[in-house]
Amino acid sequence: MASPTETTQAAPLLRTPLFDLHVGLGAKMVPFAGYEMPVNYPAGILKEHLHSRARAGLFDVSHMGQAMLEGPDHATVAKALEALVPADILNLKPGQQRYSQLLNEAGGIIDDLMITRTREDGKIYLVVNASRKDVDFAHISAHLPAGVTLVPMPGRALLALQGPSASAVLGALCPAAQSMAFMTGTPGKIGAFECHISRSGYTGEDGYEISVADGEAVALAKLLLAQDGVMPIGLGARDSLRLEAGLCLYGHDIDETTSPVEAGLTWSIQKRRRLEGGFPGAERIQRELEKGASRKRVGIKPDGRAPAREGTAVSALLGASIGTITSGGFGPSVDGPVAMGYVAADYAATGTPVNLMVRGKALSASVVAMPFVPHRYASKS
Amino acid sequence: MTERFTKDHEWVRIDGDVATVGITNHAQSQLGDVVFVELPEVGRKAAQGDAVAVVESVKAASDIFLPIAGEVVEVNGDLTGQPALVNEDAEGKAWFFKIKVSNAADLDKLMDRAAYDAFVKENG
Structure with missing residues (x-):
């Protein structure tokens, strides 16, 4: 039998703050996007997947890239970002989150990302893919006007709590989380930990993504895992969950050659942007919107x-x-x-x-x- | 009955001129949940090392190689409807197929249980 899992890796792999916790939980660790990540725990992908749809799963997604786009006021920062993505950023309400794509001049996708207008004026919070964060941050920084800066947040871990009981679980620790609308983000305290909480995810289920300081990540993860019905979930089930949910995986379903229209992501391009353009590759994307890809x-x-x-x-x-x-x-x-x-x-x-x-x-x-x-x-x- | 193992984690048991083939318990634990098995056609003749069957987990597909040359005489149809049997009883009920051995000397290139266990230990 040829084993599909043996991979040789030349560069040293990075570790998230939860590495020791994963190993302690019996995870099988594999290289992913330059990190040593848990592909599954002893329960296995099948059970982890089904548990995430039945109760709640905790995912370590600390390998993903987090950054703050900062400028003098929302309009200035939003316009700078709108020059790079096709979503309407200007009209985001404070706390509102949107899915979009960084586009190249040919209308291809450099990466897909989550964008949240924070409640602080002139600050927009970004979450990008692990495999693309270096490319993304260099690209964004190179295209910003004076007065707007990208501040990467390498000292932040990211946990995802996903599943139908995620809201009850997090609500018991942070009551405000339960009343959050889908695709919104807010600062919040979970137990003793100051976090940034988004109601969003990558499984098709209700859930949250929680940004926390590296130094508090293990304690927060242990607190969440101690709640009734919460199980640790590896990247294997994360992949099967997002596939069933019809969500794209960068480098596989979308890349620098695919446009958002081809990828079936036109829902993420709001009307004002479709009409006005003003994003990279607008000519191709507007043509595809009109005539079909x-x-x-x-x-x-x-x-x-x-x-x-x-x-x-x-x-x-x-x-x-x-x-x-x-x-x-x-x-x-x-x-x-x-x-x-x-x-x-x-x-x-x-x-x-x-x-x-x-x-x-x-x-x-x-x-x-x-x-x-x-x-x-x-x-x- | 002679039992031998390959470096690709197949087991083979010889009874007269018929050999039964499956994957080891170590292999199934590495694969994780088996969700699909593709078996060879009865009557297929193949050489030692030929890929003749496929086992798929949630994540990936892996080939099953013929440990010794021969002709497929029987396949385990239970695996088609219950692929998870591979996880439950890899070295027992979840045998994949039986072959009529055409070259018994092929066995000499394979490991016995002690050598296989040492091989697994050494290679993680």
């Missing part, structure tokens, strides 16, 4: 039990190659294989039958609507 990211459901992994070729029933799977595997809540990928626009309609070439055999599959598992977010403000 030539390829589209879609959900793909294999008919049988065999998973179709990333890189699997997608073909039309008559044999023409029409696309590629960008994320694929087994969905524990679906109890079957699930995948997403890009197909030519003519084949992107829900219900279109396609073939997946797996180990030299054509497996039948269909284009399906995503998410595979309905989102269960808290209500918006």
